[in-house]
Amino acid sequence: GENxxxxxxxxxxxxxxxxxxxxxxxxxxxxxxxxxxxELGKGPQLxxxxxxxxxxxxxxxxxxxxxxxxxxxxxxxxxTQPEDSAVYFCAASISGNTPLVFGKGTRLSxxx
Amino acid sequence: NAGVTQTxxxxxxxxxxxxxxxxxxxxxxxxxxxxxxxxxxxxxxxxYSVGExxxxxxxxxxxxxxxxxxxxxxxxxxESAAPSQTSxxxxxxxxxxxxxxxxxxxxxxxxxxxx
Numbered sequence: 001g002e003n004x005x006x007x008x009x010x011x012x013x014x015x016x017x018x019x020x021x022x023x024x025x026x027x028x029x030x031x032x033x034x035x036x037x038x039e040l041g042k043g044p045q046l047x048x049x050x051x052x053x054x055x056x057x058x059x060x061x062x063x064x065x066x067x068x069x070x071x072x073x074x075x076x077x078x079x080t081q082p083e084d085s086a087v088y089f090c091a092a093s094i095s096g097n098t099p100l101v102f103g104k105g106t107r108l109s110x111x112x
Numbered sequence: 113n114a115g116v117t118q119t120x121x122x123x124x125x126x127x128x129x130x131x132x133x134x135x136x137x138x139x140x141x142x143x144x145x146x147x148x149x150x151x152x153x154x155x156x157x158x159x160y161s162v163g164e165x166x167x168x169x170x171x172x173x174x175x176x177x178x179x180x181x182x183x184x185x186x187x188x189x190x191e192s193a194a195p196s197q198t199s200x201x202x203x204x205x206x207x208x209x210x211x212x213x214x215x216x217x218x219x220x221x222x223x224x225x226x227x
Contacts, residue, residue: 041220043204089154089155093209099157104153104154
């Protein structure tokens with residue numbers, strides 16, 4: 001089955017700097033790659049997603065890139081703010097209605 | 113519109129006791145999921161359902177049972193709780209399944225401790 005690896009497990013950046021989180025997946029049939037943000041004491045919430053027919057997608061300060069050949073995708077957060085501090089999860093789906101497979105998460109700390 | 117709600121929010125069980133976690137969604141979603149979250153392990157899928165009356169095993173189904181008698185509810189049961197089941201449990205729902213790109217909406221979680 002699908003396996004999703006996520007790095008780094010923890011990341012600290014200064015406010016205003018950029019943060020990058022990387023994920024790799026194992027199954028070349030995967031075609032949907034969402035990113036979720038989990039704030040302390042809450043459930044995860046979708047922040048951005050990308051499909052395999054697109055190489056990059058942006059939403060304000062957040063962007064996701066996908067390299068199908070290398071089977072990896074990344075989350076980029078620019079101009080980080082303290083409210084970006086949270087745990088971020090990447091995920092991938094194999095095909096059809098198979099459930100998402102999540103990475104182990106990255107704890108991002110933005111230092112003011 | 114409450115979204116996804118979970119009952120209870122906290123629970124402490126003794127080894128061998130049983131309990132049921134209730135998940136409810138008011139978005140008319142077909143798909144519902146139960147995950148457990150442990151430190152360093154991310155979100156692991158326990159069981160899921162693709163519609164009323166259906167259930168399927170996820171990555172870590174042992175020791176758990178589920179039922180989806182009504183479309184809006186998804187119950188997770190622990191028949192004989194073990195300390196290894198100490199975790200935070202999240203329920204989620206989505207309109208369609210994984211690759212269709214349907215957003216999963218998560219509940220606030222249930223923190224379960226088994227002593």
